[in-house]
Amino acid sequence: MRPSGIHLLAPNVVLYVLEGEAPGPTLLFQAGIHGDEIAGVHALSELLEEGWRPRRGRRLVCPIMNPGAYRARKRTAPKRGPWAGLDLNRVFPGDPEAPEHEKRLAHAFMELVLEERPALVCTLHESQKRYDPERQPSFGQSLVYGVLPMPKVIGEAIERLNSRIQNEEERWSPHYYPVPTSSTEVIVERTRCVGVCVETWMGFPEERRIDMHKEVVRIFEELFEAEAPTN
Ligand SMILES: [Zn+2]
Numbered sequence: 410m411r412p413s414g415i416h417l418l419a420p421n422v423v424l425y426v427l428e429g430e431a432p433g434p435t436l437l438f439q440a441g442i443h444g445d446e447i448a449g450v451h452a453l454s455e456l457l458e459e460g461w462r463p464r465r466g467r468r469l470v471c472p473i474m475n476p477g478a479y480r481a482r483k484r485t486a487p488k489r490g491p492w493a494g495l496d497l498n499r500v501f502p503g504d505p506e507a508p509e510h511e512k513r514l515a516h517a518f519m520e521l522v523l524e525e526r527p528a529l530v531c532t533l534h535e536s537q538k539r540y541d542p543e544r545q546p547s548f549g550q551s552l553v554y555g556v557l558p559m560p561k562v563i564g565e566a567i568e569r570l571n572s573r574i575q576n577e578e579e580r581w582s583p584h585y586y587p588v589p590t591s592s593t594e595v596i597v598e599r600t601r602c603v604g605v606c607v608e609t610w611m612g613f614p615e616e617r618r619i620d621m622h623k624e625v626v627r628i629f630e631e632l633f634e635a636e637a638p639t640n
Pocket residue numbers: 443446533534535
């Protein structure tokens with residue numbers, strides 16, 4: 410287990426390890442695996458600035474998973490230096506020997522997950538399309554999961570989110586959408602953790618989307634802290 414403080418998954422991919430006052434679950438929050446989906450990046454950064462301190466357990470926080478893509482505000486990093494322009498979310502479990510930076514980074518992240526065995530791996534995304542069950546793929550305002558049955562905490566999180574919406578447009582839905590090659594699914598398959606992709610709709614103002622991501626993080630913390638310690 411990594412001690413609390415700042416660690417590096419790659420020369421400039423920063424991992425924050427936050428330690429709670431009491432023992433409890435390890436929860437992993439990650440954003441910016443797609444560089445044009447910025448609300449999650451800013452939400453995690455703001456939570457850290459506000460002095461994020463878990464009540465129980467540990468938090469592993471990676472606010473900018475793909476710095477090359479984030480700088481370019483693109484889904485993938487432009488081909489430049491070690492970056493190969495690959496979708497980082499589709500190269501898991503990665504390869505430590507690969508020439509492509511994305512594959513080495515995926516491997517480093519996989520090592521972290523296998524070592525820490527978090528109870529939750531939560532990836533923060535955004536979507537240009539509003540979720541509509543009739544129109545696939547469409548994601549905005551959904552919590553996406555890839556294994557059945559739906560993990561109980563996802564239903565509970567949806568309920569809490571929907572009790573705090575400002576208008577009907579903001580309503581959240583659970584969304585079963587398995588993508589066998591996605592990072593979350595590879596991780597869930599190997600560790601049996603709860604894996605969830607949070608998707609906000611980009612039609613809302615940036616500030617509101619940032620607040621939504623912060624809300625989701627806090628809700629998952631509440632839900633997992635309320636359960637018996639799992640690790
Ligand atoms: Zn995404």
